[in-house]
Amino acid sequence: MRVLYAILPGRFPTVGYDPGLWWDSVAVDARYQLSSYSINFDWWTVLIGQPFARLLLDPLSPLERQHRQAAWSANDLDVDGLAVAAAGALKRCQDPSTYRSQESYLETLAPLNAFLGLVNRVQSEFLVDVDVGPHVRNLDYSNSRSLVDYSRSSGLLSRSIDAAIVKVPATDDVVLLSITSPEDLLTALMTARKFRARRPSVHISLIDHGYENFSLSGTIETLRARRSLDSVFDTIISSKDERDETVPALLEAIAAEKAPKGFIRRRDIALPSRAPPAGGAPFPPPPTFAPESILWTRLSKRRCYWSRCTFCSQNAKFDAPQAPAHSEILASLDRITAYAEAGYGQFMLSDEALSPSSLNLFANEITRRGLRIKWACRSKMERAHTPDLFDRLAESGCFEILFGIETISERILALMDKTTEGLDAMNVAAAFRAMADAGLGMHITLIAGFPGETLQEVRQTVAFIGRTLGACENATFALNQFQLFADTPIGRMPGEFGLSEVGKPGDICGPLSYKLAPALADEDDRLHSEMPRIRDELDTMLGWFDIEAIPGGPLARHLYFYSGHGAIFKSRADNPFANPLRTAELPRPGNPKSSSSIAAAE
């Protein structure tokens, strides 16, 4: 039986996402011919290049095409010229030499940045963004029926997916899909329809729907009752916890012509569990627009060990809140070793927060085994994050830790239920210095506008981050704005946080609207109106503001901060973006500084 794991059109691919443990066992099961295909890689290749204009013009009559092209010309939009340049840039994203200097990276991204802007200016069906991929304008992504209805459309998005799947043979008996966002859900629905049209007998299963803040787990019963998603997918695996056991069982049931239908759990498949074949085979690195294969994976299927933050919806994906056991970490390391041998150079551990003790164990074991890998992780700042621990982590190949600092206001931390006894702003600053001393990079996330937070508190946090990160290398940050999600403590008790008139959640997880109590609303309005200025101030403090004015700069900054490209840079000893306050003046239009002087300064 031929089984395809299809990577869906979505965010700009710079890393490979681990499909899960099920892959390793199914891949070595002789009954199945398992393969994967990145439709996403092909989709971006279709979008960023000359096929884009063809797809846009295809449905028009020759006269309409002539008139549309005349409109581009009248608007000074050189669609074909920019497409050629952008397609070249896309290829150069895979070339290691692109990442040698600020200048070469910015030069590479400039035409890509320009073309992405053009894609969003010359058509109004969807907005394309490197973070999410295509986002259809004016579509209600919180409603599964809206998505199912739209998935029948024959617009530009549909045609671009058609163009991206032409290389996928229509011979698979089973197609497995994973989604990470509502946008992915739409492309999954559209892709599923196309697979079905090519081969009506194919079984299409949505096997995973949990990533970061997104998960269908909280609304799975509503979705089951609405019969929307299962009108397109044959099966949907309800629980992410059970995915790795359910996928092999599902394949076995399909092979035995006893395929279940609809939302399924492991217990719905009556076949007895077979022992998985011995050994396993790693998920082969999918093509990406990065020069190195990076695997986005996890150490365990455990929730964050803290699991208390009142704003956090990430816990909805998994059931078990305990920190991973010693044996689990060792098993994960065995798997990572196999994946490193299969060609992955870097590992991004996306567990919401690994405890200091888990990290300590993981790092020690890497060092003991003499494994040479580069890795990054996420953690929650604790007193146990000592200089010694940071040294050990760096020694084992860790190059970056993400910390959700959120705010330095103790009052707001208490409201967030994220207070750590004995850990104040001074301790946090000391931890940052210790990380820098150990040679570790850091990505710091903040939340502004938590209900009740004042503008002054946000400014204090931003000033603190500006001061402390300015002295560090390889430090990036995200100043997020508070969003209300249903499946969170604050979403369950909005009144206790001064929230009212909370928007009715749809059946697809997403942020909810709300109103603040009058006593809090004015300050919150002021804070929101100041946010663009505060962001600019933080960028200025840390030397990132000027880069926005350089062609390619906005995209370069974004990919450096939030994609696998950042890992490529940060894992090097000579990262040209290590600290923009210390590096040479960035090249800007009209800046007489020559490229050679910039390179020399670096």
Add this chain to the structure above:
Amino acid sequence: MSSKADSTIETMRSPYVMVDDFLPLDAAEAMRLDIDTHFGNSESHRPETHQVWNYWFVPGHYAYLRTTPQKLIRPDRVDNFMQVLRRWSAEALGLREVTWPYLSLYVSGCRQNLHNDSANGRFAFVYSLTRDRRTTSGGETLVLNEGDLFRNNVATAQSGPGFYTSIEPRFNRLVVFDDRMPHGVERVDGSMDPLEGRFVMHGHIRDKGAIVSGALTEEQVASVVLEALIDFSGEALARIRLYHGPVVFRLFIGASGSVKSCAVLLDRVTAIDANDLGWPKMLSSLVAKLTALKFPEASGETTVTQPVLMGTSLFRPGH
């Protein structure tokens, strides 16, 4: 002007065309935001900034609000729109005069009854800044079908689309139609909120002589083209009166002065008699004459876009 090679030029013969996503989306959204801002914060409205609308009411014919767009939209944005429209019109239609637009607002009850603008221009343009998601209905531009609506349908039951084309006022859509076509605007119904209404910028497009780009000057071109037109008029003087409307040619002239090709960019010539079949032959004759022209030698190639009007002047004296 970057004109397409003649072999790929399609002749526009339809009575109307639509160009979706006419402006870059950000440019269109900026203009719409100016409109939204104008209507926002109603407490701060002042006579000098907000008493700007002309309620154009002609009993039985027209009921809508109109103004000059720069009273709501930042002037440089309106200028940009006009510049783009002029360039587009020159490239796509071969007509380079575009009248300054009105900005019109249709709220509930507003409409335009059927009429034509035969005395106003060659083509009308309607550029929509209406929201795609709105709480009103109606506001479509209606353009009657060509031909004899009675005789063409005597044996066939027909309704709306059988008699006219209804064009939705989609955001950032440009509609251009033959000014001689009977047209109107479907009555808008629903909310009285102006932001839910139909906003369009509209005006007329006319010919204003040849458009010349390349090595030859306008003067060099005009005198040679005139030869062909005089020759054609001499041969077809009596029959020219049987036809009405614009035809636009695009000539590609080599450095040697020879015409490399002559394409028909637009042909909206209509016979007074619906049964007349003579125009295609006359058009071929005119194309042949233009193709045979010999222009002065020049340092490079030249593209000439030449409108020719059949029939008597469409314009009122002094217009």
